[in-house]
Amino acid sequence: MNSTPTDTDPGTGAGLGAETATAALALADDALILSHRLGEWAGHAPELEEDVALANIALDLLGQARILYTLVGDEDELAYLREERAFRNLQLVEQPNGDFAHTIARQLYFSTYQRLLYGRLATGDGPFAALAAKAVKEVDYHQDHAEQWTLRLGDGTAESHERMERACTALWRFTGEMFQPVGDGDGLDGVDRQELAESWLSSVTAVLRRATLTVPEGPRSGAWTAGAGRQGLHTESFGRMLAEMQHLHRSHPGASW
Amino acid sequence: MSGSTQWPLWEVFVRSRRGLSHTHAGSLHAPDAEMALRNARDLYTRRSEGVSIWVVPSASVTASSPDEKDSFFEPAGDKPYRHPTFYEIPEGVRHL
Amino acid sequence: METTAAAREAAFDTAVAADERIEPRDWMPEAYRASLVRQMAQHAHSEIIGMQPEANWITRAPSLRRKAILMAKVQDEAGHGLYLYSAAETLGTSRDELLDKLHAGRQKYSSIFNYPTLTWADVGAIGWLVDGAAITNQVPLCRCSYGPYARAMVRICKEESFHQRQGYESLLALSQGTPAQHEMAQDAVNRWWWPSLMMFGPPDDESAHSAQSMIWKIKRHSNDELRQRFVDICVPQAEALGLTLPDPDLKWNEERGQHDFGAIDWNEFREVLKGNGPCNEARISQRRRAHEEGAWVREAATAYAAKHSGDDSGGGSDAAGEVTA
Numbered sequence: 264m265n266s267t268p269t270d271t272d273p274g275t276g277a278g279l280g281a282e283t284a285t286a287a288l289a290l291a292d293d294a295l296i297l298s299h300r301l302g303e304w305a306g307h308a309p310e311l312e313e314d315v316a317l318a319n320i321a322l323d324l325l326g327q328a329r330i331l332y333t334l335v336g337d338e339d340e341l342a343y344l345r346e347e348r349a350f351r352n353l354q355l356v357e358q359p360n361g362d363f364a365h366t367i368a369r370q371l372y373f374s375t376y377q378r379l380l381y382g383r384l385a386t387g388d389g390p391f392a393a394l395a396a397k398a399v400k401e402v403d404y405h406q407d408h409a410e411q412w413t414l415r416l417g418d419g420t421a422e423s424h425e426r427m428e429r430a431c432t433a434l435w436r437f438t439g440e441m442f443q444p445v446g447d448g449d450g451l452d453g454v455d456r457q458e459l460a461e462s463w464l465s466s467v468t469a470v471l472r473r474a475t476l477t478v479p480e481g482p483r484s485g486a487w488t489a490g491a492g493r494q495g496l497h498t499e500s501f502g503r504m505l506a507e508m509q510h511l512h513r514s515h516p517g518a519s520w
Numbered sequence: 521m522s523g524s525t526q527w528p529l530w531e532v533f534v535r536s537r538r539g540l541s542h543t544h545a546g547s548l549h550a551p552d553a554e555m556a557l558r559n560a561r562d563l564y565t566r567r568s569e570g571v572s573i574w575v576v577p578s579a580s581v582t583a584s585s586p587d588e589k590d591s592f593f594e595p596a597g598d599k600p601y602r603h604p605t606f607y608e609i610p611e612g613v614r615h616l
Numbered sequence: 617m618e619t620t621a622a623a624r625e626a627a628f629d630t631a632v633a634a635d636e637r638i639e640p641r642d643w644m645p646e647a648y649r650a651s652l653v654r655q656m657a658q659h660a661h662s663e664i665i666g667m668q669p670e671a672n673w674i675t676r677a678p679s680l681r682r683k684a685i686l687m688a689k690v691q692d693e694a695g696h697g698l699y700l701y702s703a704a705e706t707l708g709t710s711r712d713e714l715l716d717k718l719h720a721g722r723q724k725y726s727s728i729f730n731y732p733t734l735t736w737a738d739v740g741a742i743g744w745l746v747d748g749a750a751i752t753n754q755v756p757l758c759r760c761s762y763g764p765y766a767r768a769m770v771r772i773c774k775e776e777s778f779h780q781r782q783g784y785e786s787l788l789a790l791s792q793g794t795p796a797q798h799e800m801a802q803d804a805v806n807r808w809w810w811p812s813l814m815m816f817g818p819p820d821d822e823s824a825h826s827a828q829s830m831i832w833k834i835k836r837h838s839n840d841e842l843r844q845r846f847v848d849i850c851v852p853q854a855e856a857l858g859l860t861l862p863d864p865d866l867k868w869n870e871e872r873g874q875h876d877f878g879a880i881d882w883n884e885f886r887e888v889l890k891g892n893g894p895c896n897e898a899r900i901s902q903r904r905r906a907h908e909e910g911a912w913v914r915e916a917a918t919a920y921a922a923k924h925s926g927d928d929s930g931g932g933s934d935a936a937g938e939v940t941a
Contacts, residue, residue: 305671305690309910312559318691319562325684339679363913419916512678518794520679525914526712547702551917586641
């Protein structure tokens with residue numbers, strides 16, 4: 264493929280400005296893709312109670328994604344008919360589940376970010392305020408779930424400690440992206456990214472320390488200057504994930520379900 | 521192999537709305553009280569069935585024995601004077 | 617306060633006959649207890665194994681609405697499994713013991729889940745037919761003589777009707793959709809119809825546990841009775857869907873006021889039960905793998921709880937143990 268599929272003109276949906284639409288799409292993609300990954304756990308969780316908990320989080324995220332997509336256009340068109348390069352989600356959320364420690368580390372990093380971001384959006388009067396006010400309650404719980412498990416895995420057995428260290432370190436390099444601009448402009452109601460990044464780091468650091476885990480060192484984003492998920496550049500497993508997610512919908516063009 | 525890893529059992533009580541007392545909803549497994557609360561929230565209130573939850577380790581519940589049913593509960597059966605309908609009130613007297 | 621064995625047994629029989637509920641600490645015949653544990657365990661196992669064929673489609677659900685519905689449904693099944701294990705535990709059998717027996721193949725689950733979900737329409741067919749059959753079986757269990765089982769079933773039945781309706785709605789959308797979708801729906805119904813009829817168990821004259829279970833009111837209707845009821849319910853529902861049921865002998869019998877239907881292949885039933893279904897091996901190994909791979913997580917949480925058992929935030933039912941929404 265030598266041409267780069269561009270956005271499916273996300274600015275037309277509900278009269279949002281192009282920057283806001285791009286931001287809505289990015290947040291929606293984050294929520295959908297993470298929800299999809301969590302959905303892969305169904306029937307595989309370490310304990311039945313945890314199957315129920317992960318599904319709850321996945322359902323919250325899917326609900327958020329659907330509201331956000333609707334701000335921009337048709338939810339199913341956006342989810343099922345865009346190419347990989349048009350997805351704006353963070354690379355963090357598309358990372359394969361790995362073991363339970365990887366899933367929890369991903370949850371900790373992402374839900375802390377989402378809680379801080381939505382908390383700020385909820386107090387503004389921008390297009391995301393209403394959605395964020397509802398979502399922040401859900402996300403609070405997701406963050407709590409991740410924190411509880413981080414403590415138990417970090418401060419549990421030698422094996423769990425080691426697995427959790429490994430997971431936190433492995434995903435560390437995807438965490439810088441959360442604080443970079445979404446698209447060209449900044450459709451996120453002028454949330455102060457620098458301040459968001461600092462709050463995130465101090466919150467995550469506090470949890471990791473309590474969990475007796477070391478705060479990873481090293482770069483928090485890749486060296487590729489072309490960018491990452493927000494620029495539609497993803498990791499290799501993402502294409503396969505999308506192929507699975509989209510194939511049925513795409514096999515029956517125009518069908519309703 | 522797997523036999524040693526089972527988490528303890530907890531009894532779950534849910535207040536379905538304000539003004540009502542907590543009632544027993546069922547049980548679940550959790551490693552500790554904090555997780556038990558969260559699991560209870562996810563399991564027993566996912567259709568908005570509750571506004572408040574208690575969890576109690578099942579091992580901490582002391583129950584009356586069904587063998588003592590007669591001595592425990594029957595003596596209360598012949599004391600109708602504890603119930604308001606025991607008393608006759610002249611017709612027309614209100615607010616009693 | 618010694619009670620003689622005979623008096624206890626008489627009290628139990630009287631209570632059951634009078635439709636009173638038996639509660640966990642009541643005396644009960646050993647065979648009643650064993651029968652209940654067996655049935656509740658099998659039922660709980662069915663719920664959690666039953667997650668697999670449907671979870672198979674969560675990642676491929678063709679619309680976001682269907683994806684959300686399916687996720688919620690599979691989650692409910694985990695929940696139902698939990699309610700039922702919880703009911704079984706009131707009789708002093710731990711969930712771990714029951715799971716070990718499942719993993720070792722010493723306890724069964726409903727054979728229906730040993731069939732594969734090959735297309736998206738299978739998810740709809742499971743909702744309509746498999747959950748439909750399950751509800752037909754389960755509604756009478758809400759009045760089962762054992763209290764905890766009956767209470768779990770009340771909760772489950774309420775939630776199951778969502779399952780059946782979403783399945784029906786999903787099949788309807790397919791049936792009324794493109795020709796390819798319609799064909800997908802018909803194909804799924806063709807494959808799931810007969811196994812659904814088998815869910816009611818062997819014919820009454822061959823059913824090993826039926827008679828005693830009826831006396832004990834663990835069971836309220838015979839297998840054949842419930843199967844007939846299900847067939848009679850499904851025929852008009854299939855018509856409304858615009859789909860046919862794959863049985864040339866299916867027709868209304870004016871005299872009986874019920875439908876006649878063709879012979880069930882009980883040989884297939886027995887073979888699948890024995891382990892020769894298309895998915896027996898896959899279902900159990902996925903279950904076992906999830907359990908084994910989760911062991912380190914469960915151990916970690918146990919270790920953490922042991923280390924921190926002293927530092928919880930104080931007792932009292934209105935403090936540490938309470939969350940208020």
